[in-house]
């Protein structure tokens with residue numbers, strides 16, 4: 001009888017220990033899972049905050065595939081605040097404030113900071129309608145059809161310059177917005 005009682009007591013103790021260990025493990029897993037979800041949520045919110053400070057030209061001068069990828073890298077500490085020339089020193093300063101970093105001007109290795117943004121302009125008579133510029137434009141600011149003349153919707157153009165290099169006949173140039181009505185000859189053409 002005594003032996004039976006001892007066996008039962010030992011079994012009860014073992015069961016209680018196993019239940020406690022299992023509960024602790026579950027709580028640890030839950031906490032780990034919640035931490036991951038929390039981190040992801042904070043990541044996403046921070047990425048959005050950063051992205052809203054960026055100029056959205058999608059020019060890739062920061063070396064990332066666009067403003068959102070740069071914002072993502074910044075949120076993860078994988079990029080510096082001074083990589084966006086279109087945003088200029090002011091944006092770099094606002095990024096520093098948001099991320100609690102020391103402010104610094106845009107690093108000129110990523111490109112120059114323009115006082116007035118340029119827009120693309122197509123010398124339409126020279127256009128052969130190859131559509132390469134349409135494919136390169138990240139914001140759909142060019143209209144045209146294959147083998148027909150193409151044109152830039154100036155109000156949509158962010159000045160990213162990504163359409164300039166792919167043009168096989170060099171008929172796309174960057175201009176000040178108030179010069180887009182001028183013919184090519186005698187007009188001011190700004191190199192990047």
Ligand code: SF4
Nearest residue numbers: 059060062066067084
């Ligand atoms: S350089 Fe600035 S504007 Fe250009 S893609 Fe990067 S973040 Fe956007």
Ligand code: SF4
Nearest residue numbers: 137157158160161163
């Ligand atoms: S038209 Fe050219 S410069 Fe303007 S947004 Fe499109 S690709 Fe960039």
Ligand code: SF4
Nearest residue numbers: 127128130131133167
């Ligand atoms: S890339 Fe140049 S030639 Fe080709 S469609 Fe655009 S403007 Fe015309």
